Amino acid sequence: MSNDKKITLTVVVASTPIKIETNINVPLQSVAEKAIDETHQAVKDLNRWEMTTQAGAVLNYGTKVGDAGLKDGETILMNIRTGVTG
Amino acid sequence: VATDPRVSRKKFEREVQLFRHQQEQHAKTGIWMLQAEYPDVVVAFATPKSPQVFVPFAAHIDFTDYDALPLSVTLVHPFTRKPLKLSEVLPQAIPNFQHNTPPRVARFKVDPMAGLVHDSILQGYDNDDPKPFLCMPGVKAYHRHPAHTGDSWWLHKGAEGSMHTILHALWKYGVRDIVGQNLVFQVVPAGYVVQPQVEQVAQMVLQLAAQAAPAELPAEGGPR
Numbered sequence: 196m197s198n199d200k201k202i203t204l205t206v207v208v209a210s211t212p213i214k215i216e217t218n219i220n221v222p223l224q225s226v227a228e229k230a231i232d233e234t235h236q237a238v239k240d241l242n243r244w245e246m247t248t249q250a251g252a253v254l255n256y257g258t259k260v261g262d263a264g265l266k267d268g269e270t271i272l273m274n275i276r277t278g279v280t281g
Numbered sequence: 282v283a284t285d286p287r288v289s290r291k292k293f294e295r296e297v298q299l300f301r302h303q304q305e306q307h308a309k310t311g312i313w314m315l316q317a318e319y320p321d322v323v324v325a326f327a328t329p330k331s332p333q334v335f336v337p338f339a340a341h342i343d344f345t346d347y348d349a350l351p352l353s354v355t356l357v358h359p360f361t362r363k364p365l366k367l368s369e370v371l372p373q374a375i376p377n378f379q380h381n382t383p384p385r386v387a388r389f390k391v392d393p394m395a396g397l398v399h400d401s402i403l404q405g406y407d408n409d410d411p412k413p414f415l416c417m418p419g420v421k422a423y424h425r426h427p428a429h430t431g432d433s434w435w436l437h438k439g440a441e442g443s444m445h446t447i448l449h450a451l452w453k454y455g456v457r458d459i460v461g462q463n464l465v466f467q468v469v470p471a472g473y474v475v476q477p478q479v480e481q482v483a484q485m486v487l488q489l490a491a492q493a494a495p496a497e498l499p500a501e502g503g504p505r
Contacts, residue, residue: 207306208440209445210302210303210445212302236439237439249306251457270306274445274449275449277388277402277417277446277450277453
């Protein structure tokens with residue numbers, strides 16, 4: 196792994212920010228799992244979380260960090276998918 | 282008292298601090314904290330995508346007894362802070378979408394059988410209902426409702442029942458996808474109504490139209 200492929204993202208997990216060092220070639224799933232783990236979230240199931248850019252575009256967990264267009268220092272958000280019932 | 286007020290206050294301070302840490306980002310998306318004085322938080326929601334900005338509602342969040350009990354959430358007028366009737370929240374109906382009570386704070390989706398459907402988070406018996414409530418896990422009114430007694434708050438306590446998640450849901454389903462307004466003139470009764478254009482709905486209608494379109498096209502080589 197060369198250093199130029201490493202980037203650091205700020206992931207805001209349910210309002211708690213955490214810096215995650217990652218590689219542009221790994222899928223976002225890895226970033227999401229680390230962020231959930233390091234912010235000690237009780238909800239571990241990724242399907243219950245939605246990852247988005249700050250602009251609100253939904254990010255797919257299968258997409259590689261680089262392919263998602265994420266740059267070093269960028270902030271992304273993770274929020275619980277609301278269980279709308281009505 | 283279900284929770285020692287000192288504990289509730291600590292949790293209030295932590296959640297308000299977390300909100301303020303992201304305040305710049307929240308402001309850009311139309312989420313404005315108007316008041317934060319224990320046990321009350323008032324947050325206004327504005328439409329981030331529409332050229333003319335609307336502020337359809339604010340939310341009053343009461344941290345009393347949090348978090349042995351969930352947060353109490355009431356939609357209020359952003360200026361007067363009075364609770365809003367169901368009819369006083371901007372509806373998200375679209376033309377030809379029949380509802381006795383137009384959906385407000387709702388999620389639209391395409392159902393394979395029923396077509397375009399919605400889940401309303403804001404529930405009320407009719408338009409004049411003085412106490413509409415947010416029907417989502419993590420909100421006190423939801424867990425106190427007879428229909429949800431089997432869904433304990435303790436299953437949702439934590440991130441799902443946090444102020445952040447509730448604010449995010451209100452933003453996502455209440456204002457995020459409103460991109461403008463349509464003026465719909467009605468002959469009977471006289472007058473007009475203002476309906477917000479909901480981007481999510483418009484996209485789904487186009488998607489449904491695209492799915493239906495191939496069946497209406499003449500077969501290749503057939504009559505034109």
